[in-house]
Amino acid sequence: MYAPHTQADINEMLAAVGVDSLDELLRVPDAIALKSKLEVVPALPEYLIGRRFEQFAEKNGGVNYRSFLGAGAYRHYAPPAIAALAMRGEYLTAYTPYQAEVSQGYLQAIYEWQTYICLLTGMELANASVYDGATALAEAAIMALGATGRKKLLVSRAIHPNYRAVLRTYCEGLDVTLDEIPFDAELTTNYSALESALASNEYAAVAIASPNFFGNVESPTRDALEAIKHSGTVPIAVVAEALSLAALEPPAKWGAQIVAGEAQSFGVAQAYGGPYAGFIASTAEHMRRIPGRLVGKSVDNAGRTAYVLTLQAREQHIRRERATSNICTNQAHCALIATIYLALMGKTGLRNAAALNLGRSRELASAVANVAGLTLKSSAPFFNEFVVDTGRPAGEVLAALRKRWILGGVDLGRFYPELKSCILMTATELTTSGDINALATALEEIMRAPAIV
């Protein structure tokens, strides 16, 4: 209860309104009036709320394990200056900046975010954020459906399984067919399969992730790119690990027209899955199809530089059922966090962080590959995660690692039946040599034991 009313206030206000009681103000017809007691958590004084959540916190033992989890959510260093700035009340308690004159600061920060995303992806424009990486892909697909008037989508099976699952959910509503391109033995998209699929000229979009879900950097073949061009299909690049953009050629380089991504890596807490910051960037031709809010630069009535939400004729509060998307709320605060992260890291810091990720993950890969019985599943270049084949059910290996206070990675059998002996392992700049040695030692012990068949 955070209301300031004294009983005297209440009495005076009731009198002003001309009613006798609060119940009179809130009365509803008898048939729908609440009659039973509710089962809501009990009221506690503030200090006990803190204790209650301390109890919950203690039951999240996973945060104390050595972790090699990634797969779409990454543990990166976030300088404390981010929280000090982003948690300022002006940012935290602002609404969507519809009243531009008192929202210049936030509008400018989002304009900076849009610019950062453009510079990182090589695209012409970016929106003010969407819910997360998976919904970014779904919204990007909707842009392509609108641009082409087609009703089929093609996605690489090496895209994050959760992203593809969300896209399937959206496709049910849109009455759109979703087809998948297989990946090859090297765990990269099978580009000849992509070429043959595109021969029919009926796909609105083809989506490829790089790094893909297995951590591998994709290099679309020249023939595949030609096929995309000839089929009139909109190429969508998916980026689930945004830090990779500091090291790898931007998606614009291979001809992506839309980039759908996740910026969690830029200082946003893992927080058991959210909130994160999805982004959509595109070439100029898709400007009027991009969903959600856009900040533009303009001038005020005295000619001073001013920022304002713009091209709102695309949006639901103006267009209602004819809007390009139903998106209203976005992830402004997470986008602000990412913007401050990028400002603090700078080009030099970001490229160095990317290099450390490349280095640590290679150190991890060679330590793991040295364990008898374990093999690296692919030799393709990777960013900060890779696939290890254990030759036995991966779930068993991971369970044995948990007994040794290690979260060894993600069991790929969860998503790909043919990879049930495989683990997706991740190392970032925060992974230490101590972590890697502990994992290698544990794996030596585990792999020495005969497999439970």
Place this chain on the structure above:
Amino acid sequence: MPPQSSEPLIFEIGQEGRANRYLEQGKTLETFLPKTLVRDELPLPDNSELDVVRHYTRLSHRTFGIDLGFYPLGSCTMKYNPRINDAIASRREFAELHPFTPDELAQGALQVMYELERSLSSLFGMAAFSLNPSAGAHAELGALLIAKKYFKDRGEMQRDKVIVPDTAHGTNPASAAMCGFKVISLHSNERGRVSVDEIRKICGLDTAVCMMTNPNTLGLFEDDIAAIAAAVHEAGGLMYYDGANANAIMGYTRPGDMGFDLMHLNTHKTFTIPHGGGGAGHGPLGAAAHLVDYLPTPVVTYDGTAYALEFDRPKSIGPMRSFWSNFAHAVRALAYLYANGEEGLKRVSQLAVLNANYLRVKVADFLETPYPETCRHEFVASAQVLKKEHGVRALDIAKALLDDGYMAPTIYFPLLVPECLMIEPTETESKETLDAFVAALRAIVERAKTAPQELFDAPVTTPVGRVDETRAARQPELRWRP
């Protein structure tokens, strides 16, 4: 806020090489990757931490939030955001928990989600909630996907119409369109409400869903809701409750009791999640018993000993986002429930409605209030007469309020009230604040009659004056260029 010289963009401040030492120096990128894969340029600025801190602190000074003043933005429930919620959500055991942490090592997080889900279900009369959707509009989309699947399962695919009253939020029709439904817009009656007769007339074998907010966006309680729900159900349709205005009903009635089959909540409205400049939100999606199996995955379960994320739900519409929920917001929402309990939540609604009615009668002294009856959490006023007689529009009043240190009310919504000002004070504002706001608004209305030009020129005390929106849209400049 006095007029200030503009703040340069972050890209105009830095110098290459002015980097902060957050990490040790690694090797070059080319050590690890073939040269052809490495990008050769990354045109981002290097800034010192002090420059970054000053820049974003200065920008915060050019941003208005609830922490700075009264925020009477209708339909947005801009109430105080208690700091303990953020402190708890920032604990490392929550903030650093990876979404793929095995259930047995994330029992605390799962219990948070479970307690929140159970409490919301009871509070709003639903059988269960999914905490998966990311915001209100996202949950609406989920609900319509559920409706589509449900009717498909029943062999009633001809149900392709969604009924949306003209008072509805714009997201309602937009969400319906994303599921291929045709939108039937329903005019409110002279009482500002949906008429049962109208509903009976348009409902039929093609009715899929009727989407309503109660109280509606005029702040009026739809007192015929039970009869409306019965008519929609009789025709075989489903009732959807847009929970944006849930702050008005807690402890008095529940969407489930009103006859709704599906609903969403905006925990960033009713349950004090900070709006953060327009997100992240959090949109739990509730379902009555016959639709629970369709809820988006995952759903949190409890078997008496352990909590788990359940993914294998064959009838589910599937997941709607990358990971399980905007979990940090579930933490905040549950902390708020603990701060209130059942009695406290009832008190919240009581005082929110009291504040709105108090403002309504005070404002009615000098502005038209088109629906002069008891309202709920919000009410609408109109500047129609001022416009006719003095040329002063709702927009001008809104801009003048900014000069007085207030956020403007929602304007030009709902669409059926000309020159609409939609005002929602919330329960966390004191009588003194409301009185001061009334005085400021009264003075503005007086100036509209005596010195209208001053209002056309407003605001003048803000960092910038009125922004040229036409130019922004005609010559879109959406980014800085090197």
